[in-house]
Amino acid sequence: MKNARVGLxxxxxxxxxxxxxxxxxxxxxxxxxxxxxxxxxxxxxxGLGKPGTDSLAARGQKPAVLEERTDLTVPxxxxxxxxxxxxxxxxxxxxxxxxxxxxxxxxxxRNNKP
Ligand code: HEC
Numbered sequence: 001m002k003n004a005r006v007g008l009x010x011x012x013x014x015x016x017x018x019x020x021x022x023x024x025x026x027x028x029x030x031x032x033x034x035x036x037x038x039x040x041x042x043x044x045x046x047g048l049g050k051p052g053t054d055s056l057a058a059r060g061q062k063p064a065v066l067e068e069r070t071d072l073t074v075p076x077x078x079x080x081x082x083x084x085x086x087x088x089x090x091x092x093x094x095x096x097x098x099x100x101x102x103x104x105x106x107x108x109x110r111n112n113k114p
Contacts, residue, residue: 032107035100039091040066052088070112074105 043052044066057064066072081101084090096104 028103028106029110031100032103032105035096036067036104036107039096040104043088055086066108069108072108072112074109077101077105077108 040052043050045053046065052066053064056066063069078101080088081091081096081104091101
């Protein structure tokens with residue numbers, strides 16, 4: 001009886017945690033890349049005069065380019081995008097929809113270790 005209960009709890013906890021570890025699908029990542037290029041690359045891209053990248057580099061963030069990071073989490077990305085930080089503006093849902101933001105988050109976390 002006790003084992004059955006432990007098994008049930010284990011199954012339940014796997015059901016709850018599994019989606020968090022599931023790899024985002026490739027379509028979602030590609031969509032995120034496109035939306036990112038439109039709204040985020042002008043400040044966070046590579047090359048000269050990218051204020052977001054420059055600001056992060058000045059604070060010692062390595063790598064300073066968001067697309068090269070492996071430590072960003074989905075909730076953190078969503079919070080920064082919806083609220084802004086320093087001179088990064090907040091993005092409204094009429095600009096970056098929730099679906100677009102999901103895709104951006106999938107793109108920016110694509111290389112994270114599970
Ligand atoms: C107008 C320029 C600008 C745009 C556009 C912009 N950002 Fe930012 N972003 C910044 C600045 C500036 C910071 C703060 C850098 C710092 O803390 O030094 C920042 C910080 C961030 C951070 C936090 C990084 C960290 O480690 O603290 C994330 C995540 C982020 N931006 C994601 C995005 C995403 C996703 C988009 C597109 C939807 C975007 N940003 C668009 C300028 C911008």
